[in-house]
Amino acid sequence: MQALNKNTAPTTPLPIKILQFGEGNFLRAFADWMIDLMNESHDYNGGVAVVQPIAQGMTDMLRKQDNLYHHIYRGLQNGQATSETRLISCIQQAINPFEGRSGYDQVIVADSLEVVISNTTEAGIVFKEDDFPVKGKLAATFPGKVTQLLWTRYEHYEGDQSKGLKFIPVELIDKNGEKLKEAILNYAKLWKLPAAFSEWVDHHNHFANTLVDRIVPGYPRDEVAEIQKAVGYEDNLIVSSEIFHLWVIEGSKEIQAAFPADQAGLNVIYTKDLTPYRVRKVRILNGAHTSMVPVGLLNGLETVKETVEDDVVGQFVRQIIFDEIAPTIDLPKDELEAYAEEVLERFKNPYIRHELKSIALNSISKYKVRVLPSLLDSLNANKQLPEGLVLAFTHLIKLYLSDFEIQDNEEVKTFFATLKAANPSASEIITTILAKADYWDQDLNKTDGLAEMMTRQLEMLNDGATISDFVTAKI
Numbered sequence: 046m047q048a049l050n051k052n053t054a055p056t057t058p059l060p061i062k063i064l065q066f067g068e069g070n071f072l073r074a075f076a077d078w079m080i081d082l083m084n085e086s087h088d089y090n091g092g093v094a095v096v097q098p099i100a101q102g103m104t105d106m107l108r109k110q111d112n113l114y115h116h117i118y119r120g121l122q123n124g125q126a127t128s129e130t131r132l133i134s135c136i137q138q139a140i141n142p143f144e145g146r147s148g149y150d151q152v153i154v155a156d157s158l159e160v161v162i163s164n165t166t167e168a169g170i171v172f173k174e175d176d177f178p179v180k181g182k183l184a185a186t187f188p189g190k191v192t193q194l195l196w197t198r199y200e201h202y203e204g205d206q207s208k209g210l211k212f213i214p215v216e217l218i219d220k221n222g223e224k225l226k227e228a229i230l231n232y233a234k235l236w237k238l239p240a241a242f243s244e245w246v247d248h249h250n251h252f253a254n255t256l257v258d259r260i261v262p263g264y265p266r267d268e269v270a271e272i273q274k275a276v277g278y279e280d281n282l283i284v285s286s287e288i289f290h291l292w293v294i295e296g297s298k299e300i301q302a303a304f305p306a307d308q309a310g311l312n313v314i315y316t317k318d319l320t321p322y323r324v325r326k327v328r329i330l331n332g333a334h335t336s337m338v339p340v341g342l343l344n345g346l347e348t349v350k351e352t353v354e355d356d357v358v359g360q361f362v363r364q365i366i367f368d369e370i371a372p373t374i375d376l377p378k379d380e381l382e383a384y385a386e387e388v389l390e391r392f393k394n395p396y397i398r399h400e401l402k403s404i405a406l407n408s409i410s411k412y413k414v415r416v417l418p419s420l421l422d423s424l425n426a427n428k429q430l431p432e433g434l435v436l437a438f439t440h441l442i443k444l445y446l447s448d449f450e451i452q453d454n455e456e457v458k459t460f461f462a463t464l465k466a467a468n469p470s471a472s473e474i475i476t477t478i479l480a481k482a483d484y485w486d487q488d489l490n491k492t493d494g495l496a497e498m499m500t501r502q503l504e505m506l507n508d509g510a511t512i513s514d515f516v517t518a519k520i
Contacts, residue, residue, distance in 0.1 A: 049278040051111040056134040059084065059092030061155050062303075064194075064210075066098045066163035066187065068107060068139065070263035074286040076162050076215070078116050079306050079313070080135045087309040091160075092137035094152045098165050098187055100143045106282055107139035114282035117265065117272060119396040122288060126395060129288075130276060142183055153194045154201040159303045161194075163187065163214045163225075167410050168454065170216050172228040174235060188228035192236070195229065195250065199242050209249035211300045215257045215292075217331070218414065219323065222252035222296070253296030256323045258330065260391060261286040262399045287394050291326075295319040321376060328370050329381070330388045331415040335408060336437035337362050338401045339444040344512050349399040353392045361516050363389070365433035373422040405444070406452045412441055413485055421492070430494055436515055439502040442478055457484075471503040472496075 047053045063080065065072060083089035095112070097104045107114075113136075119128035142149040152158065163169070165187045178184040184193055195210070202208040214221045226246070233243045265272060265285045272283055292306065292313045306313040314322070334349070340361060341352040353359045366388070371381045392399075416434055423431040445451055445461045464477060475496050479489035490496050505514065 046273060046279050047277060049110045049113050049280045051113070053278065054113055054132060054134075056113070059090060059135065059137055060157040061094045061137055061152060062089075062091035062157055063093045063160045063162060064152060064158060065093050065095045065136075066161070066165060066190075068095045068097055068103045069164065070284050071257075071259075071261045072162065072164050072215070073114065073133065073282075074116050074118070074261045074263075074284045075257060075259050075290065075292075077133050077135055078118070078131065078286075079290075079292070079309075079311055081131065081133045082311065083306055083309045084135055087305065089305070089309070091135065093135050094138040094140060095136055096149065096152075097139075097141045097143070098163075098169075098190070102141065103282075104139040104141045107136065110280065110282060112136035112139055113280075114284065115272070115276050115278070115280050117283065117285045118288050119285070120288040120394045121390060127288060128396060130272070132276075146181070150197060154198055159211060160300075161191070161210050161212045163212075163216065165216055166407060167217050167414060168407065170214065170218060170221060170224050170228060172231045176232070177236070184232070186228075188225055189232055191225065192229045192232040192238075195246055196233075196238060196242060199245055204241060204245055206245070206249045209245065209251070211296075211303045212250065212252045213255055213294065213296070213300065213304060214253075215255055217257075217327070220254050222254045226250075226252040251297045251299050253294050253300050254319060255295070256291070256293040256319050256326060258291035258326050259286055259289060260394070260397065260399060262397050263403070265398075267398065285397065287391055287397060289391055291322075293319045293322045324374050325376060325381065325384060327415055328374060328419050329366060329385055330391075331411070332370055332419055333362055333366050333388065333392075334404050335411045335415045336365055336434065338405050338408060339440035340437060340512055341401045342405065342449060343440055343444055343447070343506075347400060347402075349392050349401065349404070350394065350397070352401065353389060357513050357516055361433060361436075361512060364516075365431070365437065369423055369431035369433050370419045373419045373426065402449075402452075405449075407454070408441055409445070409453060409457050409484055412438065417485065424492065430498055432498070432515075435495065435498050436502055439475075439499045439506065442474065442499070443503060443506050446474070471507060472500045475499045475503060 077093060080091055080093060114133055115130055116133050117130045140149050169187045171186055173186055176185045176189045184190050212222055214225050229246055230243055262285055265283060269283060273280055290312050294315050301315050307315055337352050341358055344358060346352045353362055366385050371385055374381055420431055420434040446465050451458055476490055479496055482488050
């Protein structure tokens with residue numbers, strides 16, 4: 046079996062048009078796959094420079110393979126199992142700016158650079174007033190790093206209006222582009238950069254709001270030997286995904302011209318308002334994911350497919366989608382139900398082992414964005430709490446207080462570890478957590494009946510209850 050590099054798999058060099066913050070599975074199976082197809086079918090001729098946004102990352106692995114890897118995408122299409130594999134060759138450089146700035150600085154002032162794509166998780170786009178980087182060092186936050194990038198480019202081109210960039214962030218927060226721009230302008234003010242720079246950022250750089258949709262389990266560990274044999278290369282960066290993909294971009298004509306993915310036969314939609322697409326996707330697909338994770342894990346399940354096909358948990362997931370989440374969305378019922386059925390079919394993809402523990406990453410912030418709005422909207426509309434979504438919330442708290450190895454930021458992990466060590470009652474646990482306004486943007490103890498319902502549910506779970514004890518014909 047051959048090593049994978051540009052000697053064994055020759056490729057054509059491409060000019061760097063795109064700077065990509067993030068080298069993880071999602072962007073490689075989504076954005077880079079699309080760019081590769083754009084190069085092939087639309088003569089886009091765009092190369093990608095990948096930047097590692099945090100100190101620990103995968104750029105070393107990419108460089109060892111000359112930035113080449115295979116993407117395998119598969120699923121059900123019209124009821125038929127379909128699988129395709131593609132060698133992705135659009136990445137031209139993999140840069141770790143924590144090792145040194147020279148290569149990074151060269152790329153950010155490149156004349157060919159037009160677009161910046163990023164995926165730094167829901168917690169990535171944030172402004173922190175204490176983020177004052179020492180000269181020559183990178184800012185701590187992602188928007189701080191982008192402010193430095195733009196200042197370097199602004200100085201290099203002496204404020205040339207034509208050298209602004211087009212930003213297409215994919216972090217799963219509402220108005221992600223607007224919030225990135227707002228944070229950059231806040232850093233410009235905080236760092237006392239010239240007003241002319243802020244004007245250049247505001248008027249000559251473009252920021253899209255986006256929505257992305259593709260399930261990406263990542264490295265197919267259990268099948269990697271078989272896949273490597275099939276492709277003929279020792280590829281340690283194979284990434285798997287479903288076939289379905291959707292990228293909704295709410296952006297200017299300048300962004301559409303610089304990144305014409307909608308012209309390459311891809312499911313990319315440019316729109317003046319992505320709100321309906323976002324609400325539908327975040328609440329139904331992502332909301333179902335986040336709700337099922339703690340329930341599935343605490344009931345001995347490992348994957349999304351196992352969870353939705355389980356007699357009891359699957360019924361629970363279906364009920365919260367159709368009875369509690371979908372009615373909160375202002376779209377036609379038949380359209381929502383058709384989308385929900387499609388989502389459930391995607392969850393049952395026979396090719397994907399989408400592990401619940403991988404979705405569990407940063408579940409506290411995910412619950413706030415993906416599930417809590419449905420819970421509160423349902424309460425406001427029906428004057429009663431949606432018991433399934435509340436039960437998912439209670440399971441989430443139970444999971445964070447269990448022996449499960451939580452993957453979250455250190456502050457969250459420390460908070461739950463400290464709470465657990467105090468050995469509080471169920472009521473104390475719930476009221477303490479609901480009071481965390483920095484988690485929920487409000488004191489949820491003020492939500493009528495929520496603390497009482499969650500306390501009862503947690504007491505039952507602590508007494509050994511399982512999901513079967515909660516799920517009836519209808520929750």
